[in-house]
Amino acid sequence: MSEVTAMARKPTILDVARAAGVSKGLVSFALNDRPGVAAGTRQRILDAADELGYRRSIAARSLSTRTSFALGLVVARNPDVIAADPFFPGFISGVEQVLAQRGRALVLSFVPDDEAEAETYRTLAADQRVDGVFLTDLRTDDFRPALLEQLGLPAVSLGRVDGGGPMAAVTLDDTPGITDAVRHLAGLGHRRIAHVAGPARMLHALHRRDAFLAASAEQGLPGTLVVETDFSAADGAAATAALLDLDDRPTAIVYANDPMAIAGLGVAHRRGLDLPTDLSITGFDDSDIADYIYPALTSVRTRPGQWGEAAAATLLQLVDHGAAPDLDLPPAGLVVRNSTAPPRS
Amino acid sequence: MSEVTAMARKPTILDVARAAGVSKGLVSFALNDRPGVAAGTRQRILDAADELGYRRSIAARSLSTRTSFALGLVVARNPDVIAADPFFPGFISGVEQVLAQRGRALVLSFVPDDEAEAETYRTLAADQRVDGVFLTDLRTDDFRPALLEQLGLPAVSLGRVDGGGPMAAVTLDDTPGITDAVRHLAGLGHRRIAHVAGPARMLHALHRRDAFLAASAEQGLPGTLVVETDFSAADGAAATAALLDLDDRPTAIVYANDPMAIAGLGVAHRRGLDLPTDLSITGFDDSDIADYIYPALTSVRTRPGQWGEAAAATLLQLVDHGAAPDLDLPPAGLVVRNSTAPPRS
DNA sequence: CTGAAAGCGCTTACAG
């Protein structure tokens, strides 16, 4: 009977202290790698903890240190758009890989709009659910940096915040990928190249558009064919239809993400165009499926997993040490497949 | 100076007790809707709490109640496969919608394999990170139900566990969707219909395969053309190629998910087949992109968001009240588009 | 280098 009770109860710091013949305080010091514990004593404590299968209670540590040992990610997007976007699963996997070995958990939140997003950050901060957050999908006039600052929530952003505040950032330049795409198409002989861009309120969509514009100028192309979308397949299809309706329609289209490029392929096929001869297409993200559609999609390969690892390491450093240097990741590169070819004569 | 200090500190239960002129204990009772607090006193306490902008500390509540006020989801899949699968974003959105209004958080974990998965559950339980978990992607000989039972972690499974243990379940029958697909194809005149199945170790893949077999039998079709895959686009493409290499190749293929169906379309196109005339194709999931590829994909529509809401509500009930009834969701239905047509002559 | 004690902010028997 008492044996059962003894087995059911998980060991506390007091059990370790008794087993090692020291005080709770000293156990705490040893476990936290604090200086000022004799080497022998430290070892004895560690052994005792090991022997007992002791794990420090996160709830108790949270209460006394005001730390949750968790990091947060809140994503404000339409579920359909998230589902079509290969970024988040890869990013989260990367984050996990780092957090798991550091004993941290990831608290995830998908919210439908800006308002719910702000509310979520407030709740996360008020409840001290997380020690810091990842800031993704940076926007123009983004209200979040100021909000997080006000809430005192450490954050690392993916990409650099607009105003250039003090927020730690992990960056990855999309420009070379888009530039390569335009050069590649121009090199094939295309002169009328269009861009199906993401929403102007999203910074990375803007960067891709700007890169497209700059590369077009560099190649002496007009670069006036830019259509804005919300990143959805539906918008990508509509934008493609609009471009193909033009009297002087483009011979190539650079899309700001893969789902739209795939939808664009569909529109072109429906119109009986012969791809890639009648229309060259490039995507962005290099989704898993890109290699298997017809024609296989030329796309810009980003590395969401690397972003995740880097962002997690940076945020952890920020949370643990109060500061972290910015990190710049190797830029995205173009993967050439069969959806791009010289224009028809 | 002291004002600043006063402002920075967030109110505790003691502040509320003082403001209301009662003891901490009584505040706790009032906040937890316990009986035995005079109506007037309760109101006074609630008002005081409101006035002060008081929120109970989750860390403190966690420590004294051994409750984390969080639920867990651990997903063991290759990031690429997750990325291609529209299920999780929708599911998570649904879960969130319920958790947010109940003050619960979602702890998410993506792990690479079974071993990491088991370790994650152990850690989640040992650290009391979550009060319960969602069990997705049920497998044959699934080690998780027994592990969770042993760890004392309440769980609700998506679909019914193999052995039929005591675990709460939210179910959604895939059978009608597949049956409809086969009937639809048979009705169009197809006699050689193949199935590109998911991995046999995954229960929902098995269910879809069994449904395919049963529907084939019902329609008097051989139903022998079944190829197993890992659900990836790569495997879907390979399976399609193998089927099309057959002397007596199928005129229609029922895929167990959309990414494979899309990859299959690509393979068929590459071989110069005229779709859907030369080959009819159906998917499963009804991804956002299904409507925009060419030809638009006939697919089975599941409702991941509904699953998420139902599963979250069920798990919360289980965690809060110790028991929850099983729930059966409306079955998936076929959405007919243009990737299916009568076979050539 | 080590111990004893207070404190983190709640909840919960126990009295009255």
Added chain:
DNA sequence: CTGAAAGCGCTTACAG
């Protein structure tokens, strides 16, 4: 119906 106090399991000055 209400209060006083112990307890959840840690961390952290403070002494020595």
